[in-house]
Amino acid sequence: MLCCVNPDCQKPQNPDKNKYCHNCRAELIPLLGGRYRPTQVLSDEGGFGRTYLAEDVHKLNECCVVKQFAPKLQGTGPLTKAVELFKQEASRLQQLAEHPQIPTLLAYFEQSGYLFLVQQFIDGKNLLKEWETRGNYNEIEIRELLLDLLPVLKFIHALGVIHRDIKPQNIIRRQIDGRLVLIDFGASKQLTATVQTKIGTVIGSHGYTALEQMQDGKAYPASDLFSLGATCFHLLTGVRPSQLWIQQGYGWTTSWRQYLNPPGKDVIPVSVQLAEIFDKLLQVDIQKRYQSADEAIADITSKLPPLPPVPPTILTPTFTTTSANTAPASPKPNNKRNTTPVLPKLNNNLKTPLLLGTSVLVLGLGGVWYFQTRPSEMSQLSEPISQPVSSPAKNILEVPYLAKSLTGHSSDVNSVAFSPDGTTLGSASDDKTIKLWNLGTKEEIRSLEGHSNWIWTIAFSPDSKTLASGSADTKIKLWNVQTGKLIRTLEGHNDGVTSVSFSPNGKTLASGSASKDTKIKLWNLETGKLIRTLEGHTNGVQSVVFSPDGKTLASGSWDKTIKLWNLETGKLIRTLNGHGGSVLSVAFAPDGKTLASGSNDKTIKLWNLETGKLIHTLKGHNDKINSLAFLPRTALNDITLVSGSSDRTIKLWNPVTGEKIRTLETGSGYIYTVAISPDGHTIAGGGSGENILKIWQTIQ
Numbered sequence: 001m002l003c004c005v006n007p008d009c010q011k012p013q014n015p016d017k018n019k020y021c022h023n024c025r026a027e028l029i030p031l032l033g034g035r036y037r038p039t040q041v042l043s044d045e046g047g048f049g050r051t052y053l054a055e056d057v058h059k060l061n062e063c064c065v066v067k068q069f070a071p072k073l074q075g076t077g078p079l080t081k082a083v084e085l086f087k088q089e090a091s092r093l094q095q096l097a098e099h100p101q102i103p104t105l106l107a108y109f110e111q112s113g114y115l116f117l118v119q120q121f122i123d124g125k126n127l128l129k130e131w132e133t134r135g136n137y138n139e140i141e142i143r144e145l146l147l148d149l150l151p152v153l154k155f156i157h158a159l160g161v162i163h164r165d166i167k168p169q170n171i172i173r174r175q176i177d178g179r180l181v182l183i184d185f186g187a188s189k190q191l192t193a194t195v196q197t198k199i200g201t202v203i204g205s206h207g208y209t210a211l212e213q214m215q216d217g218k219a220y221p222a223s224d225l226f227s228l229g230a231t232c233f234h235l236l237t238g239v240r241p242s243q244l245w246i247q248q249g250y251g252w253t254t255s256w257r258q259y260l261n262p263p264g265k266d267v268i269p270v271s272v273q274l275a276e277i278f279d280k281l282l283q284v285d286i287q288k289r290y291q292s293a294d295e296a297i298a299d300i301t302s303k304l305p306p307l308p309p310v311p312p313t314i315l316t317p318t319f320t321t322t323s324a325n326t327a328p329a330s331p332k333p334n335n336k337r338n339t340t341p342v343l344p345k346l347n348n349n350l351k352t353p354l355l356l357g358t359s360v361l362v363l364g365l366g367g368v369w370y371f372q373t374r375p376s377e378m379s380q381l382s383e384p385i386s387q388p389v390s391s392p393a394k395n396i397l398e399v400p401y402l403a404k405s406l407t408g409h410s411s412d413v414n415s416v417a418f419s420p421d422g423t424t425l426g427s428a429s430d431d432k433t434i435k436l437w438n439l440g441t442k443e444e445i446r447s448l449e450g451h452s453n454w455i456w457t458i459a460f461s462p463d464s465k466t467l468a469s470g471s472a473d474t475k476i477k478l479w480n481v482q483t484g485k486l487i488r489t490l491e492g493h494n495d496g497v498t499s500v501s502f503s504p505n506g507k508t509l510a511s512g513s514a515s516k517d518t519k520i521k522l523w524n525l526e527t528g529k530l531i532r533t534l535e536g537h538t539n540g541v542q543s544v545v546f547s548p549d550g551k552t553l554a555s556g557s558w559d560k561t562i563k564l565w566n567l568e569t570g571k572l573i574r575t576l577n578g579h580g581g582s583v584l585s586v587a588f589a590p591d592g593k594t595l596a597s598g599s600n601d602k603t604i605k606l607w608n609l610e611t612g613k614l615i616h617t618l619k620g621h622n623d624k625i626n627s628l629a630f631l632p633r634t635a636l637n638d639i640t641l642v643s644g645s646s647d648r649t650i651k652l653w654n655p656v657t658g659e660k661i662r663t664l665e666t667g668s669g670y671i672y673t674v675a676i677s678p679d680g681h682t683i684a685g686g687g688s689g690e691n692i693l694k695i696w697q698t699i700q
Helices: 076-096 127-134 139-158 187-195 211-216 221-237 241-254 256-260 272-281 293-303
Strands: 036-044 050-056 062-069 105-111 114-120 124-126 171-174 180-182 401-405 413-418 424-429 433-438 443-449 455-460 466-471 476-480 486-490 497-502 508-513 520-524 530-534 541-546 552-557 561-566 572-577 583-588 594-599 603-608 614-619 625-630 641-645 649-654 659-665 682-686 693-697
Touching: 036 062, 076 105, 076 114, 124 127, 127 171, 127 221, 139 180, 139 221, 139 272, 139 293, 221 241, 221 256, 221 272, 221 293, 241 256, 272 293, 413 682, 424 455, 424 682, 433 455, 433 466, 466 497, 476 508, 508 541, 520 552, 552 583, 561 583, 561 594, 594 625, 594 641, 603 625, 603 641
Parallel strands: 413 455, 455 497, 497 541, 541 583, 583 625
Antiparallel strands: 036 050, 050 062, 062 114, 105 114, 124 171, 171 180, 401 693, 413 424, 424 433, 433 443, 455 466, 466 476, 476 486, 497 508, 508 520, 520 530, 541 552, 552 561, 561 572, 583 594, 594 603, 603 614, 625 641, 641 649, 649 659, 682 693
8 A cells, every 4th residue: 555645635545556646636656755655654743744654665665654744834935944944853863863762763855845754663562552451560660661761861861852742652662672762752843833833733741741841831851750750650550641630730740649549449569769759750840850860760779679680771972061952951949140041930739730731722713712833842931920910810710720622623723712601612613614512511513514715713693693704715604503504694805704793782793804805894684784894904804893882893903003993983983003013813801991902013902992092011922912802800800811822822911900910831732812701711722733622611
């Protein structure tokens, strides 16, 4: 069989005789790089590449692994940068492969618009499959695992590399000699994180990834040691850290010992000394964790009795820690002479992370929490995560936890919205479908199909009976939420519909359109007729929203302005100027007196609507602000502003003082939009990559 290397092909395997893929009709490539024949898909990287099993025809069809990077680049500049970064990553992998417990790099090249990296095939089972076959490990086996892998971590850390995704699936027991091999150093993830502008991915796995890596986006040698500890806990107890993370966040790390004595099962014997080593590996506070592989090895060898003889471990060369490639040391307590960034103090008592990688938000383009960007490997927030200020926001979102990731869309989720009655969640996607979800069961109710292109925006009517959708096909569709039937199609825009919004009384729909149109249209929902067209913007209108009293419409545009419109007369009230880039989102505060605007100039501005004066400029995001939403006043004694950005974070702000309350880092791709349930206790976010539709909930 021959594999199609179109990363979007749903059925890539083809008979050898085919010249074109039987499924997607793409031209098949018999040999990659002139020698590697792809035969089977090993894993799918969420739309930006795949990993294939291949045969090296120059080596008697010896098996190898081909990793494909397909970042959908446009233009020669981004492609040149991608190739450069790809070569850098390949060079790093080539250096790492000097270690016998890391797969050898065989080749890297660009072909047919894709980037490929070829690595040695490791014949053996990964530890997850091994555990599923044989059951839990005992203490001796866990100690052997630690002493086999810790020298590998010492080696890569000395070269300035943090693995960042250690888990049972990424450790293979080599069949020929039983040694453990560390795989998947995330070259494709790092490359995509740097060169993509839309597709996102998580670098790390929930439950196995240290909190500072999730919150700050920056990993240290100690971060890999946490992941190794979580891996050993899984193999020892049979309890998956990912499941505990969903239920408790990082709370499980302080009570992990309870899983040694599960109800109705045999007690798992673990020595006091090994338990103490686990305690230190699993510290949430990085300052209290082992800072290097050497520290962990020293404790294991000094506190525990010798093990039976094991195969010799590679002698790692001595590297200085001053080169540009050196991994950063774990942060130390701050002092006047220390220039190392200091991580924020972490609360070990939290039952869930303050930052949610696959949290309870729903990523989208039309008004929900949306995950959009991924900083490069060593990126860092411009400021530490704030502790909650003395604000009512403390009562809602103090301990958010992941309720569920909703699966069903096959491409990016561009918009998410809650029905006003709080029973239904809607999501719209590049896959041209809208899905309705039951918020009680978290199950899909139905899928709405009818648009012929990407769906960019959705909104529910105030009575929750109608859903409006806007698409790149220039059309607006109105749907019956209860039956899923199409009510009518509204036509009149000359470019894609970027935003739709219902008036508070449910009688009028406002729509904004992209750059070839630049107009706002108001529609009578009883008749489907156009009421009027508002003209004044000189570029695409990205966001339209009604004021709470229904008398004013605010619009944000790529022309860098915000306009306020009198809906009774259709006249322009005023134009708000101040952003240095496109205005991507506007939102009214619940009292209708303040307007928030977010821009690709990386700032949020708060405006006094009576005077048109700027109140505050909020800075803290490192990339464009794609979405804004206010927590409802019913949830808090005061109001809180939520922002979603392409810097992969969501921030909560006190709009009265302009202070940041907290930063949540999603770690799951770009944040296109954020939305909050009517009671303020559920947050939804949709976006790209794996688990592209997510819901967080809060302690009530």
